[in-house]
Amino acid sequence: MTLAPQTSRNQFWHEKWEDAAQQPSYFATMGRNSYSISDYFVYLADIVKGLGGVSKHETMLDAAGGCGYLSMYFSPLVKAIDLFDYSISAIERAQQECQNFANINAYQDNLLDFSTTKKKNTQYEKIIVGGVLQYFDNYDEIAAILTNLYMVSASSSRIIVTHNTDLSKKEQHIASYQNLSWSKEKVERAVFEELNHRFWLDFNIIQSIATKIGFTACQLSPINPQLFQANHMFDFYLEK
Numbered sequence: 001m002t003l004a005p006q007t008s009r010n011q012f013w014h015e016k017w018e019d020a021a022q023q024p025s026y027f028a029t030m031g032r033n034s035y036s037i038s039d040y041f042v043y044l045a046d047i048v049k050g051l052g053g054v055s056k057h058e059t060m061l062d063a064a065g066g067c068g069y070l071s072m073y074f075s076p077l078v079k080a081i082d083l084f085d086y087s088i089s090a091i092e093r094a095q096q097e098c099q100n101f102a103n104i105n106a107y108q109d110n111l112l113d114f115s116t117t118k119k120k121n122t123q124y125e126k127i128i129v130g131g132v133l134q135y136f137d138n139y140d141e142i143a144a145i146l147t148n149l150y151m152v153s154a155s156s157s158r159i160i161v162t163h164n165t166d167l168s169k170k171e172q173h174i175a176s177y178q179n180l181s182w183s184k185e186k187v188e189r190a191v192f193e194e195l196n197h198r199f200w201l202d203f204n205i206i207q208s209i210a211t212k213i214g215f216t217a218c219q220l221s222p223i224n225p226q227l228f229q230a231n232h233m234f235d236f237y238l239e240k
């Protein structure tokens with residue numbers, strides 16, 4: 001195993017996500033290996049609350065939606081869902097898994113450009129961006145993603161952005177690895193990954209980027225304490 005930092009965090013993770021999408025475990029494809037079925041439904045409940053509910057008249061975008069395990073839950077609750085991910089393996093699996101859900105359309109796209117999504121000329125009322133901002137390199141990339149979201153969202157739309165690594169909880173989270181009964185090597189690897197392969201985000205900076213772009217609201221949304229992400233991450237929603 002090499003411990004050299006990568007030049008681009010997103011490039012480093014791309015290979016990992018291609019591999020994850022081929023794992024037999026549904027939760028492993030979502031990077032949620034330790035989730036129980038109860039955790040999964042608690043996560044979905046957080047998303048519904050963060051979106052302020054959903055309705056049958058709304059068109060949804062599941063951005064960086066992996067193999068479609070969030071989209072399938074929302075399918076009967078909304079009009080239509082566009083689901084994209086940059087992992088071709090995830091999208092091939094999503095197309096297979098979502099076959100019985102006629103209103104889900106899965107395709108490859110990248111949060112950094114939204115090139116395919118923009119060509120659809122759809123204005124989405126509800127958007128999910130689940131657990132992905134931590135894989136980017138800097139706030140310029142975050143600003144590009146939020147700008148893309150603004151361009152494809154309808155007026156009065158709501159966007160939930162879940163599980164963002166919280167800079168104010170970084171040190172406390174990294175220190176907590178010392179309390180685990182893991183080998184020294186395993187702890188070192190985990191801490192290395194936390195320090196080098198995750199972007200720890202300051203919510204205040206995100207809020208100021210969102211305001212400059214034109215969003216009318218950018219607010220924190222609670223993570224249920226049952227989820228381990230509640231210890232070191234934050235959810236937020238955007239309104240246009």
Ligand SMILES: C[S@@+](CC[C@H](N)C(=O)[O-])C[C@H]1O[C@@H](n2cnc3c(N)ncnc32)[C@H](O)[C@@H]1O
Pocket residue numbers: 010013017018029030031032063064065066067070084085086087090109110111112129130131132135162
């Ligand atoms: C932690 S998983 C989250 C899956 C799902 N959204 C959820 O909330 O459980 C992160 C997903 O983001 C995707 N991803 C990472 N960077 C991306 C990018 N630049 N554009 C599109 N998808 C990306 C990965 O392929 C992976 O499926």
